[in-house]
Amino acid sequence: MSNHIYWGSAAGPALAVLAALLILLFLLALKILWSRSRNMIRSDFKRMFQQNWGFRLGALVLAAGFAAALLGAGWLRASTKARTVITLNYAEASWGANANGTRYNSAEILCDEVLERAIEMGAFEGVTVDQLRRCLTVEPLVQGSSYSEADYHIATEFQVTYQADRNTAHLDAENVVRLIANAYKDFYIDTYTDDFSVLNLSLEPEDMEDLDYLDIVAYLENQAYRVANYMYALGDENASFLSSGGDSFHSLAEKVTNLLEVQIQDRLESYLLHNGVSKDAAAYVGRLEYDNVLTDYDIQRANASFRVRNEAVQMYDEEMTRVVLVPTWDDEGEYYMGRTKVGVDDLSTEAEQYSQDAAEDLSRLESNNAVISALSASGTSGEDPVAEQLIAEICETLNGYAQAARAAGQEYSETKLNQCISSTVLGVSYPMLMLVCIGGAVLFYLAVSLLMTAVRIPKRVPRSPCLPPEEDWTEQRGGSMTQSRSGNAG
Numbered sequence: 001m002s003n004h005i006y007w008g009s010a011a012g013p014a015l016a017v018l019a020a021l022l023i024l025l026f027l028l029a030l031k032i033l034w035s036r037s038r039n040m041i042r043s044d045f046k047r048m049f050q051q052n053w054g055f056r057l058g059a060l061v062l063a064a065g066f067a068a069a070l071l072g073a074g075w076l077r078a079s080t081k082a083r084t085v086i087t088l089n090y091a092e093a094s095w096g097a098n099a100n101g102t103r104y105n106s107a108e109i110l111c112d113e114v115l116e117r118a119i120e121m122g123a124f125e126g127v128t129v130d131q132l133r134r135c136l137t138v139e140p141l142v143q144g145s146s147y148s149e150a151d152y153h154i155a156t157e158f159q160v161t162y163q164a165d166r167n168t169a170h171l172d173a174e175n176v177v178r179l180i181a182n183a184y185k186d187f188y189i190d191t192y193t194d195d196f197s198v199l200n201l202s203l204e205p206e207d208m209e210d211l212d213y214l215d216i217v218a219y220l221e222n223q224a225y226r227v228a229n230y231m232y233a234l235g236d237e238n239a240s241f242l243s244s245g246g247d248s249f250h251s252l253a254e255k256v257t258n259l260l261e262v263q264i265q266d267r268l269e270s271y272l273l274h275n276g277v278s279k280d281a282a283a284y285v286g287r288l289e290y291d292n293v294l295t296d297y298d299i300q301r302a303n304a305s306f307r308v309r310n311e312a313v314q315m316y317d318e319e320m321t322r323v324v325l326v327p328t329w330d331d332e333g334e335y336y337m338g339r340t341k342v343g344v345d346d347l348s349t350e351a352e353q354y355s356q357d358a359a360e361d362l363s364r365l366e367s368n369n370a371v372i373s374a375l376s377a378s379g380t381s382g383e384d385p386v387a388e389q390l391i392a393e394i395c396e397t398l399n400g401y402a403q404a405a406r407a408a409g410q411e412y413s414e415t416k417l418n419q420c421i422s423s424t425v426l427g428v429s430y431p432m433l434m435l436v437c438i439g440g441a442v443l444f445y446l447a448v449s450l451l452m453t454a455v456r457i458p459k460r461v462p463r464s465p466c467l468p469p470e471e472d473w474t475e476q477r478g479g480s481m482t483q484s485r486s487g488n489a490g
Contacts, residue, residue: 018069022440025447032454059448067441080164082173083426084181085141085157090420093156098192099420106158109138109184117183124171131167136160136180159426174425181423188421193413194234198226201402203395205388212279213387214371217269220394224260227402228253234409241415243408252405259397268390273371276378277387285375288368295365302358309351316344 086109090099098104108114115129124132140155162177201223208216234241235249242248271277278284329335 018066018440022066022444022447025444025451029447029450029454033450059445059452062448063441063445066444067437080169080173081162082177083159083161084177085159085424085426086181086184087422087424088156088420089422090417093420094154096154098188099417100192102192106138106140106155108187109158109160109180110136111187114180114183114187117186118176118179121183122171122175122179124168127168127171131165132176135165135168135176136162178423178425181425185417185421185423189414189417193417194409196406196409196413198230199402199406199409201227201399203399205392205395208391212284213272213277213384213391214269214284216391217264217272220264220268220391220398221260223402224256224264224398227398227405228256228260230409231256231405234412238412241408241412243404243411245404245408247404247408249408249412252401252408256398256401256405259394259401263390263394263397268387268394271390272387273374275384276374276376276380277384278375278378278381279383281375281378281381285372288372292365292368295361295368299358299361299365302354302361306351306354306358309347309354313344313347313351 088104092099092101093104096104110133112129115132118124119127119129119132138158138160140153141157141159142153142155160177160180162173162180164171164173168176203220203223208219211219231249231253235253239248239250327335
């Protein structure tokens with residue numbers, strides 16, 4: 001693994017060296033050509049370039065080696081570095097907020113929980129959270145500035161870059177960033193979507209052994225109301241959504257409501273009251289009688305509050321309550337008669353509320369008395385097989401409805417947020433890498449061919465001081481000398 005790490009870390013410098021070598025060859029070839037071929041006509045240069053296949057074959061071999069080196073360095077770089085862009089597509093992202101309105105924090109992309117999920121999903125062996133975090137960076141794809149208002153920018157796209165090191169060189173770079181993006185999406189959905197813990201029901205008759213039967217009825221009613229109300233709320237948000245099981249939110253709410261009304265109230269509660277069933281009738285009757293005493297005090301207090309406010313309202317004359325003027329003064333200290341409210345409307349509202357409270361307490365008192373009469377007439381206590389069977393059936397059915405409701409809610413939330421968060425892996429395109437290698441090999445071949453041709457061009461011989469200025473002497477290919485004149489031959 002150490003060899004892979006070494007070459008992987010050297011891939012970037014190797015690519016830079018190969019590019020510098022290519023540029024250097026071109027510059028050297030052009031320099032030699034410039035100094036040697038100024039007096040050479042184009043046809044002669046073309047003929048020299050096309051001759052000597054041995055040199056061209058050697059240049060082709062060197063170009064193939066250059067392409068192999070370029071491909072190896074590019075492949076090592078691609079295997080140790082990758083990027084992914086995470087895009088926030090929901091409306092609140094442009095305000096710098098999460099989907100639930102809380103402040104967005106891009107640092108959570110590389111938090112411990114996200115990296116732990118990525119390691120678990122990818123089954124990364126021998127890699128810890130801290131080791132993986134050291135290989136990752138996250139930054140906005142478009143960086144704003146605080147120097148001027150025109151440069152303000154709230155980022156909704158974030159680039160995650162992975163660069164392997166000694167501890168993570170055995171991992172596939174593109175797979176790492178892809179798993180991190182998926183892990184962050186799951187983390188975001190679990191953290192910033194609706195809380196479905198209210199639907200985590202696990203009702204068992206054994207867990208309610210300490211409760212009397214009518215207390216169990218009240219407890220089951222509360223649990224059923226929780227599930228039904230949650231489904232009605234989601235149904236108001238999206239009435240057309242259907243889960244993979246074919247249920248809508250309203251249909252699930254109706255199922256729970258039907259269970260509440262038929263199974264719990266009409267069957268279980270009616271059976272208990274009709275037969276006076278209780279685990280401990282004397283204790284339950286004593287508790288209801290004490291509750292009746294407290295309820296009676298509440299009724300008396302509500303009635304007294306109603307009478308006081310009703311009498312206060314009647315004390316005001318109708319004409320007088322239309323406009324009430326009170327002496328006051330303005331900012332300059334001058335007195336004047338200002339209009340003000342007398343609060344009769346508030347007194348009327350409070351009187352009506354106390355009247356409703358008294359009616360509700362009276363209904364509760366009458367209900368307690370009916371239960372006391374039923375239990376007293378029965379005179380029996382202990383477990384009832386019929387009631388136990390009904391409770392077990394209700395618990396099982398309600399647990400199933402709650403599980404279906406939670407699954408539908410989570411499915412709806414994931415569907416909604418899967419469209420709100422997207423990711424794109426920006427790995428190296430291997431076809432593009434091959435094209436770059438081929439292009440580099442062609443350029444290298446041309447550079448070497450130009451250099452070999454330039455070297456074969458004869459150097460210019462310095463002019464002798466004995467010759468006339470218009471004469472120029474050049475060295476022939478075979479070593480002989482020839483004279484050429486710029487004017488007419490005499």
